[in-house]
Amino acid sequence: MKSKKHIINLVLGMSFATALFVVGCSSTENAAVAKSGAELWGENCVRCHNAPSPTAFGDIQWETIGQHMRIRANLTAVQTDKVVEFLKMAN
Amino acid sequence: MNKLLKVYLLLLTMFFISGTLFAQNEEDFDKEDPVEDLAKEVNTLKPGLSRFLMRGYAHAGIEFLKDNTTFVGGSFNPIFLWQQSKRLLFESELELELTQDGTELGLEYADMSYFINKYLTVRMGKFLLPYGTFGEKLHPRWINRLPSNPLGFTHEGQVGPMSDLGVEIRGAVYVTRNAWINYSLYVVNGPKLNDGVDEPEEGGQLHYNNYVDNNKAKSIGGRIGILPLYNSSLEIGLSGQFGKVGTSKTAYEDIGSQLYAIDLSYVTRLDFMKSMLDIKGQWNRVSVDQASYSDPENAGQNYTFENVSNAYYAQLSIKTAFVDNDFFNKLEFVGRYSKLELPSKAVWGGEDTQITVGINYWLDWRTVIKFAYQTLDSSGADDGHSSLTQGDAFLIHWSIGF
Numbered sequence: 281m282k283s284k285k286h287i288i289n290l291v292l293g294m295s296f297a298t299a300l301f302v303v304g305c306s307s308t309e310n311a312a313v314a315k316s317g318a319e320l321w322g323e324n325c326v327r328c329h330n331a332p333s334p335t336a337f338g339d340i341q342w343e344t345i346g347q348h349m350r351i352r353a354n355l356t357a358v359q360t361d362k363v364v365e366f367l368k369m370a371n
Numbered sequence: 372m373n374k375l376l377k378v379y380l381l382l383l384t385m386f387f388i389s390g391t392l393f394a395q396n397e398e399d400f401d402k403e404d405p406v407e408d409l410a411k412e413v414n415t416l417k418p419g420l421s422r423f424l425m426r427g428y429a430h431a432g433i434e435f436l437k438d439n440t441t442f443v444g445g446s447f448n449p450i451f452l453w454q455q456s457k458r459l460l461f462e463s464e465l466e467l468e469l470t471q472d473g474t475e476l477g478l479e480y481a482d483m484s485y486f487i488n489k490y491l492t493v494r495m496g497k498f499l500l501p502y503g504t505f506g507e508k509l510h511p512r513w514i515n516r517l518p519s520n521p522l523g524f525t526h527e528g529q530v531g532p533m534s535d536l537g538v539e540i541r542g543a544v545y546v547t548r549n550a551w552i553n554y555s556l557y558v559v560n561g562p563k564l565n566d567g568v569d570e571p572e573e574g575g576q577l578h579y580n581n582y583v584d585n586n587k588a589k590s591i592g593g594r595i596g597i598l599p600l601y602n603s604s605l606e607i608g609l610s611g612q613f614g615k616v617g618t619s620k621t622a623y624e625d626i627g628s629q630l631y632a633i634d635l636s637y638v639t640r641l642d643f644m645k646s647m648l649d650i651k652g653q654w655n656r657v658s659v660d661q662a663s664y665s666d667p668e669n670a671g672q673n674y675t676f677e678n679v680s681n682a683y684y685a686q687l688s689i690k691t692a693f694v695d696n697d698f699f700n701k702l703e704f705v706g707r708y709s710k711l712e713l714p715s716k717a718v719w720g721g722e723d724t725q726i727t728v729g730i731n732y733w734l735d736w737r738t739v740i741k742f743a744y745q746t747l748d749s750s751g752a753d754d755g756h757s758s759l760t761q762g763d764a765f766l767i768h769w770s771i772g773f
Binding site: 353 | 418422424426452454460462484486489494501507508509514544548549553554596601602603636638647733737
C-alpha cells in the first residue's frame with residue numbers, strides 16, 4: 281500500500297516536471313497562433329459557462345475579464361490576447 | 372539704493388506676470404475651438420492603467436423537501452477585480468448569505484496574481500484550489516447546471532478542499548501543434564485532522580478551512596490538465612495534494628493525507644441534434660494515514676478504521692441551442708449521478724447516492740431558471756451540510772451572473 285502511494289506520487293511529480301520542462305521548449309507554431317480570435321472564443325469560452333456575447337461588456341472591461349479568465353481557465357497568453365481582441369472588435 | 376532696486380524688480384516682475392496672464396486669457400478667448408475643448412474633456416475620461424471591475428452572481432429559489440417547503444437564496448456573491456497593470460491582478464469574492472442567526476459574510480477568495488511571462492503566473496493569498504475542476508471552475512451558481520452541488524463537493528469541502536491559503540504557480544502551453552496542457556503547482560496550509568479530543572464523533576475527519584495552520588508542515592499539490600483535441604473540446608485533469616494534517620506536539624503530528632482527483636470535461640456541438648453537449652465529471656479520493664481515535668460509542672476506549680473517503684459525480688447536459696424555435700433554443704436538459712463514500716467503520720461513515728435530473732431555461736448566457744428533481748439513497752453518510760440530503764426534493768432556482 282505504502283509503495284503504491286509512493287509510485288502514484290512519483291508519477292504525479294514526474295508529470296509536473298515534464299510539464300515544466302515542456303514549457304521551456306514549446307513550439308511557437310501551434311493551433312492558437314493559427315486560429316482566429318473568434319474561433320478561440322467559440323472553442324474556449326463555452327467549456328465552463330455559455331460563451332459570453334461580445335456586446336455584454338465594453339473594451340476596458342474585456343481587458344480585465346481577459347486577465348481574470350486567463351488565470352481562472354488556465355489559458356495561454358496568445359489565446360487570451362486573441363479572444364480579447366476579438367471581443368473588443370465585435371462588441 | 373539696494374532697496375530701491377529690489378522694489379523696482381518686484382514691480383517689474385508683477386507687471387510681466389499680469390501681462391502674461393492677460394495675454395493668455397486673450398489668446399484663449401481668441402482661439403476657442405470646440406473640437407479641441409471636446410478633445411480635452413475626453414482626455415480627462417481616459418481610463419488609465421489601473422482598472423476596477425465589480426462582477427459577481429446571485430441566486431434565489433424555492434425547494435420542496437420531504438418535511439418542508441422553503442424559499443432559499445437571498446444570497447449574493449460580489450466579485451472585485453483590481454487590474455493594477457498588464458501583469459498584476461487582484462481578485463476577491465465575498466459571499467453574503469442569510470442564515471438562521473442573521474446575515475453571514477464570507478471571504479471566498481482574495482489573492483493577487485502576477486504574470487511573470489507567457490507560461491508562468493504566480494498567485495498568492497486565499498484562492499480556489501485547482502483540486503479537480505468543480506471547486507475552482509464550475510461551482511458558481513450561474514455556471515453549475517443544477518441547483519445543488521454533487522455529494523461531498525460542499526462549500527467548506529467535505530471530500531477534498533475548495534480553497535486554501537498559500538502560493539501557486541500556474542500556466543498553459545501547447546505541447547504539439549494541436550494539443551495543449553495547463554498546470555498548477557501550489558503550497559498551502561492544508562487540511563487539519565480532527566483528532567476527536569474535543570469532538571469524538573468527528574475523530575478522523577479533515578477540516579479544510581485553516582486560516583492558521585495547526586502544524587509547520589505545508590501541503591503540496593497541483594493539477595495538470597490535458598486538452599488533446601484540436602478544438603480543445605476535451606480536457607482530462609489529474610490532481611494531487613499531500614501533507615501532514617495532525618496538530619504539532621500531539622500523538623497525531625505525523626499523520627499524513629493523500630488527496631487525489633481525476634476530472635473530465637467534454638463540450639461539443641452536436642449538429643445532428645442542433646445542440647451543445649456538455650459532459651463533466653470528477654472523482655475525489657481522500658486518504659488519511661491510519662490512527663486510533665477515542666470511541667464515542669464506548670467511553671474510555673479507542674477505535675481505528677481505514678480512513679479513505681470518495682466522492683464522485685458524472686453529469687451530462689444537452690442544450691438545444693441551435694433549434695429554430697425561440698422557446699426550445701433556450702432549454703437545457705441535465706442529468707447527474709453523484710456518490711459519497713465515507714469510511715464505513717467510522718462513526719461518521721456511510722454511503723449516499725444522489726440522482727438529479729433537471730430542465731433549465733436560459734434567459735441569456737448568464738441567467739438561468741433551473742428546475743430539478745433529486746433523489747437520495749442514504750445509508751447514513753453524515754453530510755450535515757445541506758438540507759438537500761433529507762431525501763427526495765424538487766428544486767427551483769433562479770441564478771444570475773453579473
